[in-house]
Amino acid sequence: MQYVGLQTQINRNNHLSILLLIGFPCIILGVVWLFLAIVNYLNSGYYNQYGELVQSVDTETVNYYFLQALPWVAGGVGIWFAIAYFANTAMVRTATGARPLQRKENPRVYNIVENLCMTCGMDMPQINVINDPQLNAFASGIDKKSYTVTVTTGLLNLLDDEELAGVIGHELTHIRNHDTRLLITSIVFVGIVSTIMSIVMRMLFNTMIYGGGHRSNRNDKEGGNGGSIIIVMLVGVVCCAIAYVFTLLTRFAISRKREYMADAGGAELCGNPLALASALRKISGAPGLQNVEREDVAQLFIIHPQNLTGGVMGFFNNMFSTHPDTNKRIAILEQF
Numbered sequence: 177m178q179y180v181g182l183q184t185q186i187n188r189n190n191h192l193s194i195l196l197l198i199g200f201p202c203i204i205l206g207v208v209w210l211f212l213a214i215v216n217y218l219n220s221g222y223y224n225q226y227g228e229l230v231q232s233v234d235t236e237t238v239n240y241y242f243l244q245a246l247p248w249v250a251g252g253v254g255i256w257f258a259i260a261y262f263a264n265t266a267m268v269r270t271a272t273g274a275r276p277l278q279r280k281e282n283p284r285v286y287n288i289v290e291n292l293c294m295t296c297g298m299d300m301p302q303i304n305v306i307n308d309p310q311l312n313a314f315a316s317g318i319d320k321k322s323y324t325v326t327v328t329t330g331l332l333n334l335l336d337d338e339e340l341a342g343v344i345g346h347e348l349t350h351i352r353n354h355d356t357r358l359l360i361t362s363i364v365f366v367g368i369v370s371t372i373m374s375i376v377m378r379m380l381f382n383t384m385i386y387g388g389g390h391r392s393n394r395n396d397k398e399g400g401n402g403g404s405i406i407i408v409m410l411v412g413v414v415c416c417a418i419a420y421v422f423t424l425l426t427r428f429a430i431s432r433k434r435e436y437m438a439d440a441g442g443a444e445l446c447g448n449p450l451a452l453a454s455a456l457r458k459i460s461g462a463p464g465l466q467n468v469e470r471e472d473v474a475q476l477f478i479i480h481p482q483n484l485t486g487g488v489m490g491f492f493n494n495m496f497s498t499h500p501d502t503n504k505r506i507a508i509l510e511q512f
Contacts (some may be wrong), residue, residue: 178351200365201253204372208249209380215236251510253368260364270316271473272465274304274326279304282332288341289325292348292445301325301351305332311459314476315347318357325351330462341451342442343459346478349441355434358478435499439509449512456509460502475499 217233268274277284285303293300301315303322309330317323325347327340335343350356439456443449444501456479464477474481480499 201250204253204342204371205249207369207372208245208444209238209242212241212245215328215379216241226456230426238463244479256285256368257364259492260367261318261360261419264316264318264360264364268316268324268326268473268476269304271327272306272468274306277305277327284331284337285327285340285344287346288337288471292341292345294347294506295445296352298348298352299323300405301348304325305329306465308464308465309333310465310481311335312463312477312479312481313343313347313459314403314478315350315356316360316476317351323351323356328465331459333460336451337445338451339455339458341446343478344446345445346438346442346452348445349438350434352441356440363473363475435505436508439505443512449509453506453509456502456506465505 185419187237213233213235216238220232220234277285279470282305288459289303299320301317302325304324304326306312306326306328308328310328311331311334313327313331314324315323323345327343331343439452443452444453459479463477463481465477465481468474468477468481
């Protein structure tokens with residue numbers, strides 16, 4: 177494992193955020209062009225001298241309608257992204273059932289966070305709590321006003337001060353490295369792409385059922401509609417594959433190295449790597465949260481809430497998880 181400096185990691189995350197901001201709109205526009213091309217294909221065609229249906233894509237027509245739709249698509253996606261991006265705090269809080277934690281409720285947590293922030297010279301983030309007996313924590317936010325560290329009541333009740341300091345130090349490192357900004361950016365865009373994929377598939381299906389009215393009954397009898405159905409099904413498979421691959425690429429962009437680096441930063445801040453290792457061991461025994469059902473939000477947690485599945489599914493979950501194996505993380509910390 178090769179570790180890099182804080183500023184290097186921050187620069188890398190900023191560059192990845194820019195690439196995501198460029199890459200996501202390109203994929204969305206590509207899907208829109210593909211949709212228009214398929215609609216053009218399904219609603220065009222003629223019979224040759226042998227009575228065979230001939231269909232093709234008129235790229236000039238497709239490009240014309242694409243340019244007409246471009247400002248609307250770009251504007252809609254931009255507004256959607258802006259709303260979701262700047263409302264991320266409320267989105268994450270709603271998805272996890274978190275609420276602000278007041279100092280008088282738990283001065284112990286505030287003292288630990290303040291001491292760690294003073295140690296690393298950063299502003300103190302907001303502190304939220306999830307009323308859940310399971311053990312977990314995460315960091316979120318895109319700027320100083322929205323940076324937040326969220327912990328569960330189970331974590332507060334079962335970890336001692338050194339273990340809790342290690343966990344909070346881990347989350348503060350995510351904030352210092354700008355990991356949270358990158359995660360929020362990817363979460364918003366993955367949601368947009370998934371929704372647009374669903375809309376495109378529904379519109380393609382409606383076009384297949386209700387469109388193409390110019391086809392004759394002879395075409396119906398000869399299986400022309402069957403061919404269109406196969407085409408639409410293939411397009412659907414391709415679109416789903418694109419969405420799935422893109423989700424995987426996004427997960428790997430939020431690479432496992434960030435968790436290792438956050439572990440190292442948390443161990444350095446709390447001054448006791450063994451305490452963080454002990455905390456991870458305790459959390460791994462009960463990380464699941466009842467209120468967390470969204471996979472994108474689950475990626476924020478220090479240990480994935482559903483990462484303990486065994487068998488074949490557990491193998492594939494670990495393969496495509498943004499979080500490395502917890503036992504490996506513990507072993508590295510115990511070597512310090």
